[in-house]
Amino acid sequence: MNTVVEETKQSFSTLRNIAYMFTTFFTSLFYFVFLVTGIALGVGLSITIIGLPILAGVLRASRSFMAIEKALVGETYIHPVRNEIESFFAAIKTELTSTENWKNVAFLLASFPLGVVSFVLAITFTTVPLALICVPLFYKLIPVGVMINSEFRYEVDSLPEALVITGIGLLLAYVLWNALNYVATGMMKIVKAV
Template sequence: MATHRLPAAIRAPFEARTWREFGYLLLGLPLACLYFALSVAMVAAGAGLLITFLGIPVLAAGLAMCRGFGAVERARARVLLRLDVGAPEPVRGRPDGGPMAWMGAMLKSGASWRHVLYAILHFPWAVFAFSVAVAFMGWGWSLFTYPLWQWVFPLYGGQDGLQLYGDRTHAFYLDSPFEIAVTSAVGLLFVLVGPWLIRGLAAVDRLMVSGLLGPSRLATRVTELESDRGVVVDTAAADLRRIERDLHDGAQARLVALAMDLGLAKEKLAEDPRAAARMVEEAHDEVKIALRELRDLARGIHPAVLTDRGLDAALSAVASRCTVPVSVQVDLATRPAPAIEGIAYFTVSELLQNVSKHARARRAWVEVWRTGDRLMLQVRDDGRGGADAAAGSGLAGLMERLDAVDGVLAVDSPAGGPTTVTAELPWRA
């Protein structure tokens, strides 16, 4: 624990990250030589044999081999660089096409050719990175520790006293205390600079691995959209279940009881008109309660005030139901798309519910404005703070909903408050 109190420049030479990245650069040279030699040989042989039938399978095999090299490099980056890069999109031929379909898909795969490009480009870079890293680390530590091993140079007795073994006119010796101290100081400089140089070299390797050996941007975007679609479907299903539960446990149950009461009142109408009148009056009160529940449920699905008058009026209505005074400021020249407007409304509504239930605040503020092609929402309160989306609260679900439409939710809530939640949504007219 004491090492964390030292400055980063002093800690760096002894940190595990430095030696992991140094090991990555050392191992990179022999692997790069292997990748370069085999990939160039296979691709060149395949290209040269394209005039015959053998060129296609040789070239496809070379591409498959390079993809295997990429798997090794991703694993090596994951262990030594702590860089987790996903596998590129797999090669899929037609199920009924056989080997020829697979070879055609391999030749048309952009990811396969990126692996070949990595094998070719990584070789000169690995030579450079290896040379620089070994030179800095080797010279740095050897010069820094020179006072510990300079005794290996033997001395002999001569007419002028003890001298270093050898001819001083043809060799360079550092034997005086001043020279030894200067040598160690220069070595210390190398030792302190070396880790940062290694991190810079490793950063280039990170870029090469993530840019050439990972999935393409299109494939990554497709994966994100598939995940977002799953979130949207799950959210919609949860909302439908909530609406069904509210209808079944609330308005539906009340209407069933109302129908039974009216039936009893009908039977007593001839026998006891006064009791029947009381029952009808009670049924009338039940109708009012049922209508209020249905209005609240409809407001939870999509409030009419939002459709008719926009965010300003709808958010003011939400703020009026909050348990603390809320100041609402909406600065929008035009209205966004209904879908974005609805998400903005429900985002602010849920955040104000959190203020009412958990914040213990005295006041809250809601601001809505547009910046470029983004709709910005901000809800602030002067409560106790401590809101954490990572704790599995409603904020986490809200983050997932916003992410499904390329939105962002940022929470700033230190212990003791205040809390500021900023949401960003794409502006769609």
């Protein structure tokens, strides 16, 4: 009975990790576009008085983005709340000089390449095994084959051959989905460490 419960937990963990890897791409893309645009706009307009509040707002938003990232991995993000009322320019100075804000921005910008890699791995490592597993369903409708080089091509044209490909797909699913678990767990540890 315990093994069934453990296998169910492991399956749920795998699905959760795959979902996390897909989500990471979209959130990191949003963060990257928002932060690069906001920082460029704030720095570009800093000659005028308008640029500094924009830059301060972008830096403050980085805290909320880190809270979202921490929530995705099951952590709580705690940042200090200031109770004292500051003047407008003192609040801007506080945001611009906060090392926590700049650390958040650096992490969020660096998470974009990780998000792209995780998305590519998640797509590849889920679709290839699923396609191989489903070969017996469509091998008669669509030519299914493997081309190793320009001279050797193997085509699946019988049910036993399709079932062998399904077995290979199941083996790949086991190996690649465990690899995805390790990658997702590593990415979650990085977020927790920040």
